[in-house]
Amino acid sequence: MFNLFNEVFQKVAEQASHFAGMFTKGVKKKLYFPKDFERPIDQGGPGEGKPLGGFGGNCKLNQKQHQQKIKKTPVILVHGNSSHAELCEWGMVKLRNRLITQGGYCHSEIWAISYLGEGELDMSCAHQDNIDDLRLFIHAVMTYLNVKKVDIIAHSLGVTLTRAWMKGLSKDNKKLRWDEPAQYDKVGTFVSLGAGNQGTSGFIKEWDPNGRFITELNGNNQAPYGKNDSKSLKDEKKITYVAIWAKNDLIDMLNPETGKLIGADLNLELKIGTGLKGHKALLHDKKVFEAFLPFLNRTSFQ
Numbered sequence: 366m367f368n369l370f371n372e373v374f375q376k377v378a379e380q381a382s383h384f385a386g387m388f389t390k391g392v393k394k395k396l397y398f399p400k401d402f403e404r405p406i407d408q409g410g411p412g413e414g415k416p417l418g419g420f421g422g423n424c425k426l427n428q429k430q431h432q433q434k435i436k437k438t439p440v441i442l443v444h445g446n447s448s449h450a451e452l453c454e455w456g457m458v459k460l461r462n463r464l465i466t467q468g469g470y471c472h473s474e475i476w477a478i479s480y481l482g483e484g485e486l487d488m489s490c491a492h493q494d495n496i497d498d499l500r501l502f503i504h505a506v507m508t509y510l511n512v513k514k515v516d517i518i519a520h521s522l523g524v525t526l527t528r529a530w531m532k533g534l535s536k537d538n539k540k541l542r543w544d545e546p547a548q549y550d551k552v553g554t555f556v557s558l559g560a561g562n563q564g565t566s567g568f569i570k571e572w573d574p575n576g577r578f579i580t581e582l583n584g585n586n587q588a589p590y591g592k593n594d595s596k597s598l599k600d601e602k603k604i605t606y607v608a609i610w611a612k613n614d615l616i617d618m619l620n621p622e623t624g625k626l627i628g629a630d631l632n633l634e635l636k637i638g639t640g641l642k643g644h645k646a647l648l649h650d651k652k653v654f655e656a657f658l659p660f661l662n663r664t665s666f667q
Contacts, residue, residue, distance in 0.1 A: 401427050402421070405417050406501075408495075408498055408501065410487050410491070411482035411487055412480070412485075417478060418449065418478075418482075418483075419476070419477045420451060420476070430473075431509065432511050434473040435473050435666070436471075437661075437662045438514055438554075438661070438663075438664060438666040440515065440516045441476050441517045442460060443480075443499065443519035444478075450477035452484065455484075455648070459649050460649070468654075473510075491571065492571060493534065493535075496535070499526055513666060513667060514664050515666070516553050516556070518556040521616065521644065524561075524562065525582065531555075532589075533545040533547045533548070553663060554606075554660050554663055556608075556660070557606070557609070558610070558624075558653065559616055559643075560616070562608065562623055562624060562625060563583070565620050574623075587629075588628030588629050591605070591606045591629065592605075592606075593628045594628065605664075607630060607660045608632045609635065609657060610634055612643070615640055630660065631656070
């Protein structure tokens with residue numbers, strides 16, 4: 366069994382290594398933030414010290430106009446490893462366009478972060494490297510829009526990074542700590558696409574299914590304040606969880622059904638391609654979009 370697992374891991378690792386550079390070679394759209402939106406500074410990992418990239422809002426409007434424009438709970442898009450929000454294929458551009466044309470959203474309601482510089486691969490300590498980037502970005506967007514809740518759609522690494530932010534992961538590459546304030550009250554709907562929620566491989570410490578990070582991230586409740594959590598009946602922190610993954614894609618090959626979130630409102634496995642093809646299809650396939658769209662905008666943003 367170990368030899369078989371090792372063979373699968375090596376195959377996927379070689380595939381990922383071969384195509385990692387391709388993630389950032391696609392056409393990059395020149396998308397911008399509004400002029401009066403102050404971009405946080407990247408706090409670690411690739412891109413450290415530079416303003417965070419990405420896109421959001423309508424560059425023709427100011428803060429007050431954005432606040433007047435939003436009607437739906439704003440959506441924040443979080444890309445995966447070795448990617449960048451502004452890429453058409455592996456980024457969030459096509460998903461943003463679909464939310465506008467088919468989901469009824471306006472530009473002011475959609476925001477996306479780029480937390481890996483120009484889309485570099487971070488395999489050493491990806492969550493702790495970039496956790497403050499996501500924390501600062503979400504806070505900046507919510508402050509700019511003057512909202513109390515957002516919906517989040519995340520892909521691959523972006524999923525576990527977002528879950529770690531909600532739980533309170535601290536930026537400390539030397540010691541795993543969860544002593545930042547939990548952020549569950551900031552989220553209305555959380556959509557997980559192609560994640561390693563149950564871990565992927567013991568060859569990479571952070572992704573070891575039995576390792577400390579995955580074990581502590583999941584704890585005894587993978588969907589806090591979800592439909593099966595009694596706490597959600599007592600306060601206003603109720604979260605809708607959706608988890609979708611592609612059978613035998615780049616991540617699922619390593620640990621079948623690792624994309625599942627126990628306790629989610631929807632867990633859905635789709636046959637939309639294997640390897641990298643399936644992993645990318647989670648961002649663009651119509652069946653994926655139609656599956657999670659009804660779960661968005663369920664909670665008031667005020």
